[in-house]
Amino acid sequence: MKTHDLISQLSKDLKPVKTxxxxxxxxxxxxxxGVIFGAGIxxxxxxxxxxxxxxxxxxxxxxxxxxxFLLAMSLYLVFALAIPAYKISRTMILLFAVILISLIxxxxxxxxxxxxxxLQAGTSVAxxxxxxxxxxxxxxxxxxxxxxxxxxxSGKIGISSLLVAAASLALGGVLISLNCGDDNGMHVALxxxxxxxxxxxxxxMLFVRRGLRW
Amino acid sequence: MKATDATGLDxxxxxxELSKLMVQAQGGDSASYQKLLLRLSELLLKYLRHxxxxxxxxxxxxxxxxxxxxxxxxxxxGTYDPQxxxxxxxxxxxxxxxxxxxxxxxxxxxxxxxxxxxxxxxTLMSLESESTLDVDxxxxxxxxxxxxxxxxVKLEGLSVAETSQKTGYSVSDVKVTVHRAIKNLQEKVKExxxxxx
Numbered sequence: 001m002k003t004h005d006l007i008s009q010l011s012k013d014l015k016p017v018k019t020x021x022x023x024x025x026x027x028x029x030x031x032x033x034g035v036i037f038g039a040g041i042x043x044x045x046x047x048x049x050x051x052x053x054x055x056x057x058x059x060x061x062x063x064x065x066x067x068x069f070l071l072a073m074s075l076y077l078v079f080a081l082a083i084p085a086y087k088i089s090r091t092m093i094l095l096f097a098v099i100l101i102s103l104i105x106x107x108x109x110x111x112x113x114x115x116x117x118x119l120q121a122g123t124s125v126a127x128x129x130x131x132x133x134x135x136x137x138x139x140x141x142x143x144x145x146x147x148x149x150x151x152x153x154s155g156k157i158g159i160s161s162l163l164v165a166a167a168s169l170a171l172g173g174v175l176i177s178l179n180c181g182d183d184n185g186m187h188v189a190l191x192x193x194x195x196x197x198x199x200x201x202x203x204x205m206l207f208v209r210r211g212l213r214w
Numbered sequence: 215m216k217a218t219d220a221t222g223l224d225x226x227x228x229x230x231e232l233s234k235l236m237v238q239a240q241g242g243d244s245a246s247y248q249k250l251l252l253r254l255s256e257l258l259l260k261y262l263r264h265x266x267x268x269x270x271x272x273x274x275x276x277x278x279x280x281x282x283x284x285x286x287x288x289x290x291x292g293t294y295d296p297q298x299x300x301x302x303x304x305x306x307x308x309x310x311x312x313x314x315x316x317x318x319x320x321x322x323x324x325x326x327x328x329x330x331x332x333x334x335x336x337t338l339m340s341l342e343s344e345s346t347l348d349v350d351x352x353x354x355x356x357x358x359x360x361x362x363x364x365x366x367v368k369l370e371g372l373s374v375a376e377t378s379q380k381t382g383y384s385v386s387d388v389k390v391t392v393h394r395a396i397k398n399l400q401e402k403v404k405e406x407x408x409x410x411x
């Protein structure tokens with residue numbers, strides 16, 4: 001086919017499109033969708049029994065806060081990358097790094113000072129329920145996000161896949177914090193964070209990366 | 215000729231026209247879209263030939279890549295935000311397709327270097343299309359080192375590594391010099407536009 005024929009064909013088949021808008025608007029839309037998605041999941045799986053008391057504890061607020069910030073920042077960066085030539089400020093990249101490091105440090109902090117009995121209890125295989133919950137909710141959110149990012153045009157597929165993984169994991173992290181009543185630092189670090197993070201990363205590298213090519 | 219439009223951006227005449235055509239195309243206006251694609255294909259063909267020549271790849275594939283870029287522009291047209299510049303958006307799509315093509319052609323260069331070199335081509339082409347001035351004349355106003363490096367990169371189409379070998383400057387020095395030279399050129403174009411509005 002010659003270029004002129006292609007141009008005629010594309011012009012002839014043209015349909016109006018809805019524009020993407022700015023990353024900030026997309027983040028707001030996806031966070032709203034995330035709230036609906038999360039509410040549905042929590043209606044089915046249930047909230048932790050002591051939620052009203054926990055919401056007043058600084059440590060719990062911090063954990064929930066880091067996950068929520070990570071979700072918002074990953075969404076912002078992945079949407080910004082999917083818009084060709086969109087300029088991402090260094091401040092945003094720095095903020096994302098600070099949040100990610102803070103989240104990791106928060107999990108490490110939760111492990112500090114735990115005696116061996118608690119550490120042992122945290123590694124109990126019963127915790128696998130929490131990993132399954134986190135991975136399933138992460139993958140659900142991640143699939144929706146991947147479908148949206150596929151419509152965009154990310155020039156950095158590898159980084160976008162990692163950001164999809166971070167956003168998905170953050171969604172799972174928020175939901176498991178609201179669902180699971182076990183506050184043992186080892187349990188949280190291992191079953192809520194480490195295992196789901198590794199699983200989601202592998203899935204992102206194997207499938208999301210491929211799905212985002214255009 | 216530049217003017218600040220309703221979006222508050224300081225756009226060249228070409229940039230403003232292309233952006234306007236794209237906005238009309240996003241609304242479903244076929245005639246504007248055809249006009250846009252025809253104008254883009256001229257710009258892109260020049261860019262693609264320049265890029266392929268730079269990477270010592272046969273220019274025969276330029277037409278094929280052009281069609282791939284036009285298709286991508288068609289599929290991704292919803293991501294263009296009228297509040298942003300149009301040409302960088304278009305070149306970012308074209309760059310992705312060129313890198314994809316070079317990767318398939320087993321180009322032995324790092325992605326970072328490919329990206330940097332394509333961005334240099336885009337900036338120079340944008341300067342040429344935005345400015346009614348002779349960019350070559352402006353290059354002559356640069357410092358001797360910047361002029362030497364930019365002429366090797368722009369006119370002779372050498373890569374950063376080849377320029378480094380030919381001049382004896384380190385690779386990072388060449389990169390920084392090209393970056394500074396392009397920045398200076400952009401300043402000079404702005405100055406000239408202010409003096410001759």
